[in-house]
Amino acid sequence: MAKYVREIGHDAYGYDTSPTAMNIAEKYSIKKAINFSEFDVYILCVSTHKPGDLFSPQIDGLLSVVEKLSTEAKNGALLSIESTIPKGTSKKAFEMLHHRLHVVHAPHRWYAAEEKQHGINQPRVIGGVCDCCIKAGMQFYGGATYRSSSDNNNDKMSLGIPMHPVTEIEIAEITKVIENAHRYLQIAFAEELYLYCQANNINFPELRDALNTKWNVNILEPREGIGGHCLPKDTKMFLQSSKSVRSKILLAATEVDKDYRGYRQTRAQTDTGHLI
Ligand SMILES: NC(=O)c1ccc[n+]([C@@H]2O[C@H](COP(=O)([O-])OP(=O)(O)OC[C@H]3O[C@@H](n4cnc5c(N)ncnc54)[C@H](O)[C@@H]3O)[C@@H](O)[C@H]2O)c1
Incomplete structure (x- = not known):
């Protein structure tokens, strides 16, 4: 995803607790995020299983990143949760952020063996917590251009991904x-x-x-x-x-x-x- 974001002309930074994952990302010119207040969009894609048990869901890691964003992220930015999450998680994140950021859930769809047909650029579902959230999310992923509400002077290219918006974020989950x-x-x-x-x-x-x-x-x-x-x-x-x-x-x-x-x-x- 970060590689694609870069390819269409945005800057992309990464944050991961695993140094190995960060090293791999840096090979694709994805720089390490140091100052969390600098970004217009935050895409959350951390694992949502228990450490050491692939088969059991756990969102503690994901919520710890939301906690970090709640104090460090820029006002009016967009948070898109792409990890697979249990019903209710997006609204929990939204409450932790006190609606300082727009929150959408745009679950990742990806099939590595058929990257061309089923890679980044295929139809995806998206839900937002509020109307302003889904509007910001749709602009970022599927609109003609994207303008962050935290950056009023600058139109940026959207990702051009065909999105299927739903009315309730729980439906996306x-x-x-x-x-x-x-x-x-x-x-x-x-x-x-x-x-x-x-x-x-x-x-x-x-x-x-x-x-x-x-x-x-x-x-x-x-x-x-x-x-x-x-x-x-x-x-x-x-x-x-x-x-x-x-x-x-x-x-x-x-x-x-x-x-x-x-x-x-x-x-x-x-x-x-x-x-x-
Ligand atoms: N891989 C896919 O094709 C795919 C497709 C659809 C959905 N998903 C979902 O996306 C999420 C991530 O999947 P993945 O395959 O990339 O998993 P992964 O476990 O390979 O990678 C997730 C990364 O998150 C990092 N991480 C974990 N906790 C963290 C924390 N607290 N702070 C920062 N980084 C942290 C890990 O170090 C790891 O590098 C999961 O919810 C998964 O179900 C994955």
Whole structure:
């Protein structure tokens, strides 16, 4: 994101608690932010999982950065939270800042393997806490030009990203977690079909190929279980977002993933570990 911001002609500075991450950023000419009062836009993209546990959501790190901004950031600047966050986090940040900054949530969408089609410049959802927040956010990401309310003399180029604004910031928050929960579900279904095939002596790859000849069927590959630092954590965020109605189908999907991993582990211990 910072690389893209630079490419279209803005200055981009970075801040990260990890010196390794900062070194990598500096290789792309992203300078280290020292004085936090200098910027028109702050894009927050810190990790939102527990340190040492990729699968569990935690926003303490993110809130510590908001805390820092609450005392150091420039009046009227824009704060865009791009990290994946639990419902209610944006408004919490907004309250911590006492509306000294505009707050939007524009969840990041990125698929490294297909950077051209699904990199920075693809349609994204955005929500703002107040009308003035979404207006500032839309101008920065998708408008013709961007003029920070803290810098009245200077029109700057917007990012030119096609944005889909929503009326409530919570909708932007849960859109991101639900799109990943949906992916989780699709993979869990593939895992379950795989286990079904193993139990019933059916060739899974052949069945999958046959199913996927239909235009509206897309059975995924189960691979090594649902991992990474997005799908399991974000599915948990979704499950934790409602006390009264909890998604039964997702709870079942997490059980399927457990069974599938258990199966793989047992197979790896009892034979060559080769799975079809
Ligand atoms: N990677 C993706 O493709 C992707 C896509 C969509 C959404 N997201 C979301 O974006 C967020 C970040 O993802 P990522 O892949 O970059 O994660 P990451 O863990 O690789 O990187 C996050 C960075 O945040 C830094 N950090 C953590 N706590 C900090 C703090 N308190 N102050 C400053 N820096 C801190 C870490 O050192 C790390 O360099 C997550 O919420 C993730 O779910 C990621």
